[in-house]
Amino acid sequence: MTRSQQTTDQQATPMPGMVHLVDDDPTVLAALRFLFEAVPWNVTTYLSGDDFITRYADDGPACLVLDLVMPGMDGLALQRTLVERSWDLPVIFLSGQAKIHHAVEALKTGAADFIEKPFGDDVILDRVQAAILRDGTRRHNAATREMRQRRLAGLTRRERDVASRVVAGMPNKVIAMDLGISPRTVEVYRAQGMRKTGARSVAELVRLFIET
């Protein structure tokens, strides 16, 4: 598939995303903003790492495109700050003088990618798109996990005891013997557990327990 076909496909289903651009060179910032806004992505530019730290606002799936060499806080220092602050944002480094040890250092600290300037026209768009998609998936998974945890947290201890045994495949009578309660009471706890978690089947309940 050619790049132009890919681009047409992308624009047929525009993917929302935010690109945070950090570079001390305002002309590069302006040109990359021009490029990314054509996709179209929302773009915010920053002239330094400190500027980013001060103004960054989490606003949905995003990617940070970061120049490696900058006066003051350089790209690697900014990346370390993100890690310290647990700002989970995919980072793509740009460098005009790619050295393998810089790339290794960046990737070890969790960078999503490392692109050498001047970059090919497709490379940066493809990498940024992939990073935004990954961030979107991560956010979706985190939100799903949190929702499941909330649903399980709503169970009483007894409901949880019964539900966990249902998930383990135990029949009601065995659960009743195990917990020293009547099978009828097990049925009540089981029904309450299903209602509170929103699980419509035992399979859904199993997924809720396993994936949380």
Added chain:
Amino acid sequence: MAQAMKPRGREREVPKRPVTPRRKPPAAVSPKPCNPFDEMAHQLAQPLSAIMGYARGSQLRIQTNQLAPKDLDRALEGIAREALRAGDLLRQLRETMKESRS
């Protein structure tokens, strides 16, 4: 059997070595330019990247019928400006090379 048994395990004698200080852990890699040519390469990559951004950005807008005249004007102005900047850097590079040869 008067053959002395060789010491085993911990009893084995280890030749003493002079104690050397432990190596310092490597400092964080600094991404500062290493020499004038690295610096020059970094500087030259900037206008080239900017030119690519303006050119590809224009192309994407053309493909989706979204290239407004003001966008085209902005892109062409940027490309011309960045090409001049790259030219200046090349002249500086030639000067530096001349000086290093003489």
